[in-house]
Amino acid sequence: MADKNEWGSNMSFILAMIGSAVGLGNIWRYPYVLYSNGGGAFYIPYIVAILLMGIPFLILEYGVGYNFKSSFAKAITKINSKWQYLGWLLPVAVFMIMIYYSAILGWDGIYMVLSFFKGWGADPNTYFTANLLQASSSFTGLTNFIPIIAVAMLIGWVIVWFISHRDLEAGLGKVSKILVPALFIIMIIIVGFSLTLPGASIGLAELFDPDWSLLTHFEIWMAAFGQIVFSLSLGMSIAFTYASYTKDDADLVTNTISIALANSLFENFAALGVFSILGYMSLQSGTAVADLVTQGTGLVFIVYPTVFNVLGQWAYVLGPLFFLTIYLAGLTSILSTIEPLSFSIQNKFGLSRSRTMTILIVVGALISMVYATSFGGDLLGYVDTFINQIALLLGVILECIIFAWIFKAERLIDFLNSRSKTIKLGSWWLVVVKYILPIFIAIIWIGGLIDVINAGTFDQLVFTAISAAILLIATLVFTLLPAKNPEWENAEERV
Numbered sequence: 017m018a019d020k021n022e023w024g025s026n027m028s029f030i031l032a033m034i035g036s037a038v039g040l041g042n043i044w045r046y047p048y049v050l051y052s053n054g055g056g057a058f059y060i061p062y063i064v065a066i067l068l069m070g071i072p073f074l075i076l077e078y079g080v081g082y083n084f085k086s087s088f089a090k091a092i093t094k095i096n097s098k099w100q101y102l103g104w105l106l107p108v109a110v111f112m113i114m115i116y117y118s119a120i121l122g123w124d125g126i127y128m129v130l131s132f133f134k135g136w137g138a139d140p141n142t143y144f145t146a147n148l149l150q151a152s153s154s155f156t157g158l159t160n161f162i163p164i165i166a167v168a169m170l171i172g173w174v175i176v177w178f179i180s181h182r183d184l185e186a187g188l189g190k191v192s193k194i195l196v197p198a199l200f201i202i203m204i205i206i207v208g209f210s211l212t213l214p215g216a217s218i219g220l221a222e223l224f225d226p227d228w229s230l231l232t233h234f235e236i237w238m239a240a241f242g243q244i245v246f247s248l249s250l251g252m253s254i255a256f257t258y259a260s261y262t263k264d265d266a267d268l269v270t271n272t273i274s275i276a277l278a279n280s281l282f283e284n285f286a287a288l289g290v291f292s293i294l295g296y297m298s299l300q301s302g303t304a305v306a307d308l309v310t311q312g313t314g315l316v317f318i319v320y321p322t323v324f325n326v327l328g329q330w331a332y333v334l335g336p337l338f339f340l341t342i343y344l345a346g347l348t349s350i351l352s353t354i355e356p357l358s359f360s361i362q363n364k365f366g367l368s369r370s371r372t373m374t375i376l377i378v379v380g381a382l383i384s385m386v387y388a389t390s391f392g393g394d395l396l397g398y399v400d401t402f403i404n405q406i407a408l409l410l411g412v413i414l415e416c417i418i419f420a421w422i423f424k425a426e427r428l429i430d431f432l433n434s435r436s437k438t439i440k441l442g443s444w445w446l447v448v449v450k451y452i453l454p455i456f457i458a459i460i461w462i463g464g465l466i467d468v469i470n471a472g473t474f475d476q477l478v479f480t481a482i483s484a485a486i487l488l489i490a491t492l493v494f495t496l497l498p499a500k501n502p503e504w505e506n507a508e509e510r511v
Contacts, residue, residue: 027193045243045247046283046284046286046287047286047287047290047315048315049239049243050062050284050287051222051223051291052239053230053235053239053240054226054227054228054231054236055222055223055224055225055226055227056223056224056225057227057228057236058230058236058240060231061231061236061237061239061241062240062243062244064240065237065240065241065243065244066244066276066280068448068452068453068456069241069244069245069250069448069453069456069457070248071273072448072453073250073251073412073416073449073453074248074250074255074272074276075268075269075272075432075441076419076425076428076449077250077255077256077259077415077419078255078256078259078268078271079259079268079425079428079431079432079511080259080419080423081255081256081258081259081260082259082262082266082268082510082511083427083428083509083510083511084260084509085261085510086260086359086507086508087107087257087260087356087359087360087362087364088103088106088253088256088257088356088359088360089104089107089360089364089494090103090360090363090364090504090507091103091256091260091507092418093504093505093507094505094506094507095418095422095423096418096422097505099422101492102411102414102415103495104360104490104491104494104495105407105411105488106251106253106356106415107356107357107360108357108487108490108494109252109403109408109411109487110252110253110254110353110356110357110408111353111356111357111380112483112487113252113353113400114349114353114354115383115384116384116387116395116396116399116400117349117350117353118169118172118173118176118350118380118381118384118387119165119169119384119387119388119392119396120346120396121168121169121343121346121347121350122165122168122171122172122388123148123165123168123317124316124342124343124346125168125171125172125343126148126164126165126168127316127321127339128336128339128340128343130321131321131324131331131332131339132332132335132336134321134324134331134335136321138325140317140318140321143321144317144318144321145393148162148164148165149162149165149390149392150162150390151390151393151394152390152394153391153394155391155475155479156391157389157390157391157392158386158389158390158395160390160391161388161389162388162390162392163388165387165392166385166388169381169384169385169387169388170381172346172350173381173384176347176350176351176354177373177374177377179347179351180351180354180373180377181373195344195347195348196348198344199341199344199348200282202337202338202340202341203282203285203286203289203341204285206289206334206337206338206341207285207288207289207292209330209334210290210296211288211289211292213292213293213295213296214296214299215295215296215297215299215300216292216293216296218298218299218305219290219291219294219295219296219298219305220291220292220295222291222295223287223288223291234463238459238460238464241456241457241460242405242409242460245404245408245409245412245457247279247283248275248276248279249352250412251409251412251415252353252356252408253356254352254355254356256356257355258352258355260359265435266435267435267436268432268435268436269433269435269436269438269439269441270436270437270438273438273439290315293319293320293323294319296323297322297323297326300326320335320338321335354373354376354377354380357376358373360494361376361494363501364494364497364499364500364501365497365499365500365501366500366501395479397476398475398476398479398483399479399483401468401480402480402483402484403483405461405464405467405468406464406465406468406480406484407484407487409460409464410461412453413454413457413458413461416449416457417454419449420449420450420453420454421450425445425449425450426446427511428441428511429441429442429445431510
């Protein structure tokens, strides 16, 4: 009988990792990144980033995670107890992502209901910013609580609790087998319909029109590597945690290639639908596509409702399907981001999986209520920028050093090659994970840090500092608390 912390099948593992990769960010983030960084020209640094960083780093994370068959924090402590702090830093940072993802999930739940009768009205921009979010750029907006958003978020938390408090295969494994295929099927329907819209070719021409001159700019390369870090959840300890649940006969190298390929196909396929719709909007309104393009939540909650308003009866089918897709993507993202911290707490403090999940979800739900305020939208942007451009990238650099140098990545080569049905690892892989990756990611990290400092408003810098303090203090608490599990310092190794 399978251990409760083990995948029932290799397919469960692959689908769960694909679900983590093709979550919320790939639907609303990638199309804007692709368009604003040279269109078709972006594919050159994008492919380089996948081959040079995405696949090699995932193989490293999977390999070390599989070797220890334990939580991220426990494995780091086993490698070198002096680095235990990092073992908690990344899971806590990922948990912070989970908290603000619940806000986007709540917004989408509201829009899923609204889409049945176009409840956002004739002006989706005003509805989203003024009516729903009651947006305020001042931190005093934290005092204005918005009940409908809070209720929608709590419904999402209840769904996550119902799925995640169960054993791995019965909960996340079973749900991944349903959610991930459903996510792909619905996206195929949406994109297929979008491509038939009048003016779709206008949007696609804008999207793929390559600006080759941008290849000489540092920013496009930084954007490509940053996108791969974001979309493949590199350094989030998710891949490590999932790999620790795998069975002994897993082909981790081939799984890595499958997951990276599925993620890339999904986000580029979704971009086709986005820009087909933008082309249709451009034709109908006479506004240039460049003036319609927006990033982040504006794309999901303003641009799409705007086009649904002029789609006629089809909107009552396409709208609910679209927002259901976003909801499924949000669930896969949230379910994956709770696992690293949960498993680490189970390992150190000897708590059961169900109890740990319940505690984390209750704590996360309570903290998430700050996003159910008028300042919630701006706060979400500040925390997201801090986590993704500063905290996680620093974690990736340190993770490379610990796994490749202190653990010694060469220990994994023979084992991984013995099971690989595709590529074989060699000295090229060691050069990438030991030298090239840390240097490239350090450059991206420095660039992101400078960007936050130079472009950030006073409020953003203040809340970035507060987010950093919360992350560091929570990490310190988990590190210093005495272990309750006598097996905390004994980690099983397979390789």
